[in-house]
Amino acid sequence: xxxxxxxxxxxxxxxxxxxxxxxxxxxxxxxxxxxxxxxxxxxxxxxxxxxxxxxxxxxxxxxxxxxxxxxxxxxxxxxxxxxxxxxxxxxxxxxxxxxxxxxxxxxxxxxxxxxxxxxxxxxxxxxxxxxxxxxxxxxxxxxxxxxxxxxxxxxxxxxxxxxxxxxxxxxxxxxxxxxxxx
Numbered sequence: 001x002x003x004x005x006x007x008x009x010x011x012x013x014x015x016x017x018x019x020x021x022x023x024x025x026x027x028x029x030x031x032x033x034x035x036x037x038x039x040x041x042x043x044x045x046x047x048x049x050x051x052x053x054x055x056x057x058x059x060x061x062x063x064x065x066x067x068x069x070x071x072x073x074x075x076x077x078x079x080x081x082x083x084x085x086x087x088x089x090x091x092x093x094x095x096x097x098x099x100x101x102x103x104x105x106x107x108x109x110x111x112x113x114x115x116x117x118x119x120x121x122x123x124x125x126x127x128x129x130x131x132x133x134x135x136x137x138x139x140x141x142x143x144x145x146x147x148x149x150x151x152x153x154x155x156x157x158x159x160x161x162x163x164x165x166x167x168x169x170x171x172x173x174x175x176x177x178x179x180x181x182x
């Protein structure tokens with residue numbers, strides 16, 4: 001997995017990586033897929049056992065598609081809004097939406113997640129935290145299971161988070177200079 005570029009979603013606040021295997025950056029890819037009823041039907045059919053878990057209260061595939069699309073619209077709108085206002089209002093920053101992926105882990109360029117807004121939500125956006133209102137999106141997923149290491153598509157998201165973190169820590173990446181971005 002190789003990162004080929006980064007894109008400003010909201011200048012000086014929210015960025016997204018693009019992997020060489022993808023045609024678009026991860027932020028756009030997530031919201032494009034989460035609004036695509038054909039993709040969602042295939043996803044939920046493939047993961048029907050996870051969807052049928054008691055936690056999801058017997059939701060049908062049709063209702064899951066509708067819930068995902070509604071939640072995706074709300075989450076995208078909220079991310080963009082908070083990223084913008086967080087540049088001037090320090091009480092509400094992207095850190096109000098994102099939380100550490102693992103509790104008790106403190107590291108430079110922390111691995112974080114943001115959840116969808118319709119509770120309970122299976123939508124996740126994964127990012128590396130640079131500071132309170134400065135994040136780089138590494139990917140996103142529909143998380144139907146309690147743990148990330150139980151499903152291949154979530155294991156991939158863990159790998160993308162680590163790949164993005166290493167990319168950001170690599171001093172040889174002259175194309176992404178945070179001092180110039182701020």
